[in-house]
Amino acid sequence: MSRRRSWALASGFFAIAVAALGLSAYSGASSSQGFAPVQPVNFPHPKHVQQLGMNCLYCHYSANRSPDPGLPAVGTCMGCHTVVQGRRPAIQGVADRDTASINQLLSYAKGTPDQWKPIPWIRIHKLPEYVHFPHMRHVNAGVTCQTCHGPVPEMQRVYQYASLNMGWCVNCHVKGYNLADGLLAAGDTAGARAAGNVEPKKARYDCAVCHY
Amino acid sequence: MSQPPKTVVKRREFLKVLGSTGAAATAVGCFQEPVEQLIPYVVSPDHTVPGVSTNFASVCRECAAACGIIAEVRDGRAIKLEGNPDHPVNHGALCARGQAALQGLYNPDRYRGPMVRRDNRLVPATWDDALTLVRQRLSEARADNAAGGVRFVSHHENGSFGAFVDQWMSAGGFGGHIAFDAEADLAVRAANQAEYGSAWPALDFAAARVIVSIGADFLDGWGSSVAHQLSFADARGKLGTAPRFIYIGARRSLTGLNADEWLACRPGSELAIANALLSAVGGSGNTTIAAAATASGVSEASLQRVADELRASQPSLVLGGVSTPDAHLVALAAARINKAAGNVGITVKPDEGLSGLGGAAGAQALAALATEMNAGSVRVLFIRGANPVHALPKAMQFAEGLTKVPLKVSFSSYPDETSELCDVVLPDSHPLESWGDSEPVRGVLGLQQPVMDPVFNTRAAADIMIALARADNAMSSRYPWATYRDFLATRYPAGGNAFTEAVGKGLGQGSVLARNTTSAALPTTPQAISGDGEFFLVVHPSPALGVGAGANKPWLQELPDPVSKIAWQTWVELHPSAAARLGVGNNDHVTVRTAAGSITAPVYIYLGIHPESVAVSLGQGHTVYGRYAQGIGVNAVDALGATFDGAGRLAWTQAKASVTKGVGGARLVTTEGSARQHGRGLARAVTAAQLAAGEMGVEHHEFIADASHEFKPGLRSPVANDAQGNLGDSLSTKKGMYADDHWSGMASRRWAMTIDLARCTGCSACVTACYAENNIPTVGARWQGRSLRPFHTADGAGWDNEPGANILKGREMAWMRIERYFEGGEDGSTNFETRFLPMLCQHCGNAPCESVCPVFATYHAPDGLNVQVYNRCVGTRYCSNACPYKVRYFNWHGYGEEARRQYAFPEPLNLQLNPDVTVRGKGVMEKCTFCVQRIRDAEHLAKAENRAVEPDEFTTACAQACPSRAIVFGDAANEEWSVARQVEDQRAYHVFEELNTFTAVVYLQKVNHPAAGGTR
Amino acid sequence: MATVAEPVRPNVASANIQLPGVESYEQVDRDIAGTLVPTKGWFLLLGIAIAFFLWGAGTWTYQIYWGLGNAGYNPPVMWGVYIISFVFWVGIGHAGTLISAILYLFRAGFRTTIYRCAEAMTVFAVMTAGLFPIIHIGRPWKFFWLVPYPNWRLIWPNFKSPLVWDVFAISTYLTVSATFLYVGLIPDLAVLRDRATNPVKKRILAVMSLGWRNSEPEWRHFARMYLFLAAFSTPLVLSVHSVVSFDFAMALTPGWHATIFPPYFVAGAIFSGIGMVFTIIIPIRKYFRLQHIVTINHLDAAAKLALFTSMVVGCAYIIEFWVAWYSANEFEQAYFWNRVFGQWWWAAWIMLTCNMIFPLSLFSQRLRRNPAWLFILSILINIGMWFERFVIIVPSLSHEFEPWQWSGYIPSWVDTSILLGSFGWFFMWFLLFIKNLPVIAIAEVKEIVPPRLRTHAPRADIDVTGHHVDYSPETPGEHD
Helix, strand or coil: CCHHHHHHHHHHHHHHHHHHHHHHHHHHCCCCCCCCCCCCCCCCHHHHHHHCCCCHHHHCCCCCCCCCCCCCCHHHHHHHHCCCCCCCCCECCECCCCHHHHHHHHHHCCCCHHHCCCCCEECCCCCCCCCCCCHHHHHHCCCCHHHHHCCHHHCCCCCCCCCCCHHHHHHHHHHCECHHHHHHHCCCHHHHHHHCCCCCECCCCCHHHCCC | CCCCCCCCCCCCCCCCCCCCCCCCCCCCCCCCCCCCEECCCCCCCCCCCCCCCEEEEEECCCCCCCCEEEEEEECCEEEEEEECCCCCCCCCCCCHHHHCHHHHHCCCCCCCCCEEEECCEEEECCHHHHHHHHHHHHHHHHHCCCHHHEEEEEECCCCCHHHHHHHHHHHCCCCCEEEECCCCCHHHHHHHHHHHCCCEEEECHHHCCEEEEECCCCCCCCCCHHHHHHHHHHHHCCHHHCCEEEEEECECCHHHHCCCEEEECCCCCHHHHHHHHHHHCCCCCCCCHHHHHHHHCCCHHHHHHHHHHHHHCCCEEEEECCCCCCHHHHHHHHHHHHHHCCCECCCEEEEEEECCCCCCECHHHHHHHHHHHHHCCCCEEEEECCCHHHHCCHHHCHHHHHHCCCEEEECCCCCCCCHHHCCEECCECCHHHCCEEECCECCEEEEECCCCCCCCCCECHHHHHHHHHHHCHHHHCCCCCCCHHHHHHHHCCCCHHHHHHHHHHCEEECCCCCCCCCCCCCCCCCCCCECCCCEEEEEECECCCECCHHHHCHHHHHCCCCCCCECCCCCEEECHHHHHHHCCCCCEEEEEECCCCEEEEEEEECCCECCCEEEEECCCCECCCCCCCECCCCCHHHHCCCCECCCCCECCCCEEEEEEEEEEECCCCECCCCCCCCCCCCCCEEEHHHHHHCCCCCCCCCCCCCHHHCCCCCCCCCCCCECCCCCCCCCCCCCCCCCCCCCCCCCCCCEEEEEECCCCCCCCHHHHHHHHHHCCCCCCCHHHCCECCCCCCCCCCCECCCCCHHHHCCCCCCCCEEEEEEECCCCCCCCCEEEEEEECCCCCCCCHHHHHCCCCCEEECCCCCEEECCCCCCCCCHHHHHCCCCCEEECCCCCCCCCCCCCCCCCCHHHHCCCCCCCCCCCCEEECCCCHHHHHHHHHHHHHCCCCCCCCCCCCHHHHHCCCCCEEEEECCCCCCHHHHHCCCCCEECCCHHHCCCCCEEEECEEECCCCCCCC | CCCCCCCCCCCCCECCECCCCCCCHHHHHHHHHHHHCCCHHHHHHHHHHHHHHHHHHHHHHHHHHHCHHHCCCECCECCCHHHHHHHHHHHHHHHHHHHHHHHHHCCCHHHCCCHHHHHHHHHHHHHHHHHHHHHHCCCHHHHHHHCCCCCCCCCCCCCCCHHHHHHHHHHHHHHHHHHHHHHHHHHHHHHHHHHCCCHHHHHHHHHHCCCCCCCHHHHHHHHHHHHHHHHHHHHHHHHHHHHHHHHHHCCCCCCCCCCCHHHHHHHHHHHHHHHHHHHHHHHHHHHCCCCCCCCHHHHHHHHHHHHHHHHHHHHHHHHHHHHHHHHCCHHHHHHHHHHHCCCCHHHHHHHHHHHHHHHHHHHCHHHHCCHHHHHHHHHHHHHHHHHHHHHHHHHHHHCCCCHHHCCCCCCCHHHHHHHHHHHHHHHHHHHHHHHHCCCCCHHHHHHHCCCCCCCCCCCCCECCCCCECCCCCCCCCCCC
16 A cells, blocks of 8 residues: 555554543543552551561451451550650660651650540552452452552551552452462562462452442 | 541540541542541450441330340441340331431431520530539529429330439429320320230230221331231231231221221211220120211221121231320220120230330320419429420410420420420430330330440430439439449349340340339210311321421431322322312312311322311421421421320310312422322232132233243243343243352352232331431432522522422432332222332343443342442433333432532431442432342351351341331342242242343232122 | 426426526636625624523533432433433434435435535534433543443443444444545535635645645546445444434333334434424525525425425334234333323324424425425424424333333423533534535536536527526526
């Protein structure tokens, strides 16, 4: 075909491609991936998880028995921090702690427990209200927290790791969750190796599983 | 849902979660969410997990029956009430009024805190100020030796509270306490006490072979309607051998509509009939059938037949419950019939009766108080729970009396006609926020505990009174208890620790009430219904609103009256012939005038009313009672004078009235399209005889259709339209949706429902339960109407402000509606039959709605649900056009959006929203989901316990609430579920099954018991 | 059907001499291009049209904010004025394509002078129709979900749903008819270019006419292209409205679920379209004094087409009733009774009289050749056809299977405003069109003007210029 004709064709296809891209972009644009707000209390996950070896479920205490993962109550923090005060000299095992952030915490826990105020954490991982995400089903199925929330133990400031878009969810439900990948994400290389290549765990993917 | 953060934090503190539970969710979600805060507990409470419900057993206080309830509490908020399965009265069922208690708790118009009258306005005050004021006045009164002038009017409450008040009054040396109950049938209580020695014997409908009710509306709230309905439904459940039910009365109430035969008698003539029947069964009625016939206008033949039936088929059950001045005499006669017919102990069980009904006083007692007040001898008046100004006739001058009382103290939680006239308002905590007890049946205690922290700055009345007493030198000595809870615990027969244990179950043993053995002497002279005018005025409480307490709860306003199907309105019922005589039609205004006063309301032409009577329902016509009640309808009491029956209750049916055509009219806010089935076989019935002969489907009109589609009981596997599109053979008996090897393991899942029309009474409890469970918006409030013109003004001009405006446009959102069809009676005769048909999404296996949705917003789930995905819906409304059952509802306005004036959940009503169900935004379609959230919960639970979902493990909200046990839900593909057996019943049929929709909702035909030789 | 039986009356133009009033090609250019000068009256009309359009647009934004509840919907009547108007406007479009494409293939000469108007009308009507499905849905901002495109959710639209077919049908129809209109315009644009004095305008026209040189090969390609597009549009005339009719026929609803719908709708569409053509062309030929180009013969022929389609439609109405009776389906019978003798009698009778009774007047040649009557009739037809859609949609939904859910329907100020707005939108475009592009196909008119210097006159009463010998403007059939 003549060059002119082929140009005409090309531009036509280009137009269609642009339209399709635009729509796809719009449909995926609603993700707040990477959102990393400054929290009222600068809680250093690395220190608590990596150095002190605390388990996620210690603070997010209902993630394995409720749709709602649960947030640490001030009481939970103060369980340790009545001992580990911001202004006291370092004691065994807890070196160079971030006094400033502990003081942030203490500002919510002044006086006796019934004068304490809840910490207004800023929400990072948010699904739209028409999506029902039962945490316990996923946790109990062996999905590691890091699979969706990313390397939180290494995050000085927590950010939204995954896009949390529907396609992202459906992908895993259809293709299935590979335990080894999950453990790898959780940094458990040994476990990952041990897990080997087990059959990926699939999940139902008809709309009403999550949307109702 | 933003309660201002509380500084003092206790157990069951609100956990303000917008997101993960998603109570305030809308399906619109097309804009970026604003940054949100997550507020955790300060100290994690024991026994609660965020996002997981905790259940608290308590007592329903919406009527005197005091049913047991289970309150589902999520994150510190009560979100649903259900019946307590172990409770001896309601056995797990709960009526619409009980369900709606939540909207009393979260009512947006509640008093936020104490109020004190300053320069003639009630203004907010601190508890200290308010209480000091009251304390001063009390001591002043005592100083002036006028302590006797301190009086207490409370709404009669089943349990210790009455005794508590009496004790308090005597401790202070104050005057008497009146436990007012506007609705309770005191006449029947007195008569029963006199005849059986028990205020309210247990009624065993199932044991009777014939039931005769003389104006006793035992399904409309007469006595304990849930208890009666459970028993009545069991009687109906005997199908072929079920008792025949004859209703005698001037108006066919919901109870009357459930009768096999209706004898329409003149109001006031019930006594003659009762006596005639009494003589017929060998008692001393001293009235002949003939005399009764002339008095009542009922044909002698029919009366004779009833008499014969009573003689022939024993045991029988005769109930008398009219509201005329003769009520007590009718009740006495009915009781004597039962005695003469030897029903006592079989169908009438005095020993097992409802208890805790004693001690209630009627309007007459308040009349006495009113005269005292007008005489100026009342110094301080306490009012709790009751609303006399609205419930009493003007003639009694209660309001005027109030103005002459120096200090009126109201414990009312809501602004109402009475509290607005008071000087101090000490808002009472809602029963769901406070302690209490009740004795529903002798020897069993229902324990009421707070299920959550008070929504507002309120205190329990009893606690306030204890506080007052302890601060008062004269009384403190007699008040060792710090709180009412302590009082109850010490009163509890088995002691305090036992009390604490029992509270968990909501039920305890023992008795706290003195057994009433004395029976007051009742006047014996009959009182004719007087007044001039050609009509008898029949006034009756509304099944949903009672005498008015329910009017501020949108669920109850929105619930169509089970008889007239009218909501958000007062209407006047006229017989077709009467309407023709007056030259009025539906919607025309008529004025009903008696000696006492007049009311004007639109006409509703109704077959079930005696041609010489007009009927008006109570409950509406509030001048103050919050945004949902105010200015809606008229108060029928305005047409009544101070006439009482022998037991001192206001006689609602007391006078004759003249009815004249009024100016203009008001469109009836009805959900009824056509009241006739036009031979389409939606609600089917067989007679007992046909049932015996196995002649099913005789009424089913024939269609030109493939013979293979002829109905067979049970479910057939659906064709074509399920999500994965695998085809099934329409005739195969395999009921599941899926290939046996489907990985989802749901090859044999088919959620289905059966509705037994023989049991269903049309009470509509299921409808309200559905509203509560599924966050269905009410749309009838006057600010929810549509726009009538552009350029609105701030005062709302330009919007359709008519109450029920949306319902007039057919836009009610009830996922489940009760259709009420009449059969026969076209000639205006009393010989017509009523069929109630609960209509909800049929979850068709071959759903017409699914194929037409352009975006798969509705599709078939693997487990047989017809799913509606709100967030995928673009709102073409094609599905609704395709749906033959018309069970899909569209969000015409932003009912779920706070920014719109049509918002249906004004603060704090939104705290009730079920976090498991999305609140729909405007522009999307919604419909019954078979409570998919409950299905998912069951699956989560089963998974957590590593097992399969067990048969009948859970059920839908409607089935759970149904006091007739007419609804059965479950997996029809698994023989172990009871629904799987039900669908094989010989009475089973699908509505419009000739359309090949393969519905998952199966109806079981109603069974009629026509009089000998009759057809219906 | 196109040619006039000859001779119908003395001194009436015949097939081979269609435009006795036109003497030269120059006159054609002059007369037609002469219409392009803006006038006060035109500005006034345009102003009114734009005002209506803006009012409609404003109302739509209002509706989006406050919800569809402000329209007159009365469930179960879930479709109302918007879908009625959608079908109405799509229908209008069809006559245009019929006249410009099908009649071109049939070599029906009378189309020549009216097809440009009709074709433009098609494009604008479809532009209008396309808006209504979006206006009508609950969440217009999600409308693109009906379009199949690669997305993050990994889901497609439901290809089983007629609404998705609509999306394809309407978009295809718009594209093709717009192209067809443009291609037909090319030679005329060249004429305008040559006559243009303003350099900017000249440039624009030059570009738009793709540098048309009026050369032999250009004409050959043009003819081929035109023929091809005509052939391409022809099936659309049948397919598009068939698809629209499936919106109803595919649902279970009584009164909708009928196999007759596609032909019934197509006939109705063409009928309504011709109505609209009359409504537009008659004022134009009068206002611009083009009676000698758009002659009575052309109107007469078009009127016969209207008469024919009207009878097809009427036949469809009768068949509907017969089928309802013959099917012995109680739902259908109840519905049709309610439609014509019950609740909706008034709407049904507006439809029947306007679409079945009045058009029968066209059996009279006198009326067929009377522009005044044709104009009045065309208005009646437009009303009648709008009500046909009303009668199909509203009574069906208000009287379905479930007696408990029977209802009524009254449009609100919102529906009405948006309907009027749509007329504003349509006429806004059309008015802009008639002052910027030739409303009559110059090139094609020239084809039917006999060339000068003919060696002999085809008929005794015609001279070599194609004039009647005894020419007078008063002769019927030439001026009136």
